[in-house]
Amino acid sequence: MENILIIGSNGFIGSHLSVYLKDNVYDVTGCDIASKPLYDIKYFQVDSLKPDYSKIFNHSEYAAIINCSGAASVPDSFKTPETDFTLNAVNVMKQLESIRESNAGCTYLNISSAAVYGNPAELPIKEDAKLSPVSPYGFHKLCAETICNEYRTLYGLKASSLRVFSAYGPGLRKQIFYDIAKKTMYDSEIHVFGTGNETRDYIHIKDICHAIYLLISSKKALPTVINIANGVQVPVKNVVDEIKSALDSGKKVVFSEHNRTGDPLYWQADISVLKQFGYKQTVSLENGVKEYIEWLKKAEK
Ligand SMILES: NC(=O)c1ccc[n+]([C@@H]2O[C@H](COP(=O)([O-])OP(=O)(O)OC[C@H]3O[C@@H](n4cnc5c(N)ncnc54)[C@H](O)[C@@H]3O)[C@@H](O)[C@H]2O)c1
Structure with a gap:
């Protein structure tokens, strides 16, 4: 059985993974x-301000390390850009330094974001599209990608960035x-x-x-x-309709007609690279929304 390390294992993506x-x-x-930890797994606690990842490698080596930690809010990144930079870029550098010293053979996957693209010139967005972030969050994710490339190119680490939409x-x-x-x-x-009418590519x-399982295996x-x-x-109004339908609601929807600073307008990914690893969607938006609403109703009780 291969050892896997998940950094940020108590967060939304990290806990599911x-x-x-x-x-x-x-x-x-x-x-x-x-x-x-939230679940029954081996676990290391790190300090939020001065995380030291080196102790994790004292006893074990990992086949893959997936970094699911980091700040995940565009509005917060405008309010506290320095915190966002620390969580999304500085910590990636710290992790890669520890890995370079102690676990250089592993696969390192950093959860990046579609925010690195900003407002793309054309859809669907290929990985080699121009990168023009429109938020501190997007800029810092791009910094983290550059650091991953640095360790990949100069130190030969197997570091990749996953641009999650x-x-x-x-x-x-x-x-x-x-x-x-x-x-x-x-x-x-x-x-x-x-x-x-703004669109997103939901997963x-x-x-x-x-997808991560397919990549690491x-x-x-x-x-x-x-x-x-x-x-x-998928247009935002379709998501609103799916959520209203799952909640059996006839409430009126009022769109502000203004976009929030830092929110790109239209996103659709080109996923031909991911498909080469065997990826196929298994959860439709309709079923995913129904499941989400069932969870939220129970969580709100
Ligand atoms: N949720 C999304 O829609 C989405 C989309 C694209 C990219 N991402 C990226 O994926 C990552 C995870 O997102 P999420 O929604 O699960 O966020 P989250 O906030 O739910 O989880 C982040 C976790 O990281 C932990 N953490 C913070 N600092 C840490 C440190 N120094 N060392 C170890 N753990 C630390 C937090 O305690 C938290 O449990 C983020 O980098 C985010 O930017 C998320």
Whole structure:
């Protein structure tokens, strides 16, 4: 059984990935800033301000290390850009330094984001498209990608960046799904940023975990960057309709007609690279939204 280390194992993506990889017969070790893991896995706590990752490698070597830690909010990155930089870029450098010294043969996957693309000139977005972030978050994810490339090129580490598009699923208490679902449940009208025509390429957390599983279990060398999405462009108004339908709501929807600073307008990924590793979508948006709403209803009780 291969050893896998998940950094940020108590977060939304990290916690789902811990369970998924454990169920798929990997020996999973977690690492986060909390005192305890969420699930029954081997675990290291690191300091939130001065994380020292080197102690993790004192006793074990890992076949793959997946970094799911980091700040995950565009609005927060405008308010506290330095914190965002520390979490998204400085910590990646610290992790890669420890890996270079103690576990240089592993595969290192850093969860990056579609935010590195900003507003792309054409859709679907290929990995070699021009990178023009429009938020501190996007710029810092791009810094982290550059650091991964540095360690890949100069030190020969097997470091790759996964540009995850719009993730959703049970446990997510932020971003559009949570915001719209809560407004549909509790507000008299559903107020939404933008026109409703903006698009995102949504991917359910189970499919993200499956994609990562395919990458770490592949015998092929991994490219420098890989888009993680379904290659489907979905307008925001369709997500609102799916959530209203899952909650059986007839509430009025009011679009602000203004976009939030830092939010790109249209996203659709080219996923031909990911497909080469055998990826296929398994959770449709309709089923994913139904499952998310069932989870939220129970969580809100
Ligand atoms: N959720 C999305 O839609 C999405 C999309 C694209 C990319 N991403 C990226 O994926 C990553 C994970 O996102 P998420 O939604 O799971 O975020 P999250 O905030 O739920 O999880 C992040 C986890 O990292 C932990 N952490 C913070 N500092 C740490 C440190 N120094 N060492 C170890 N752990 C630390 C936190 O305690 C938390 O448990 C982030 O980098 C985010 O930018 C997320």
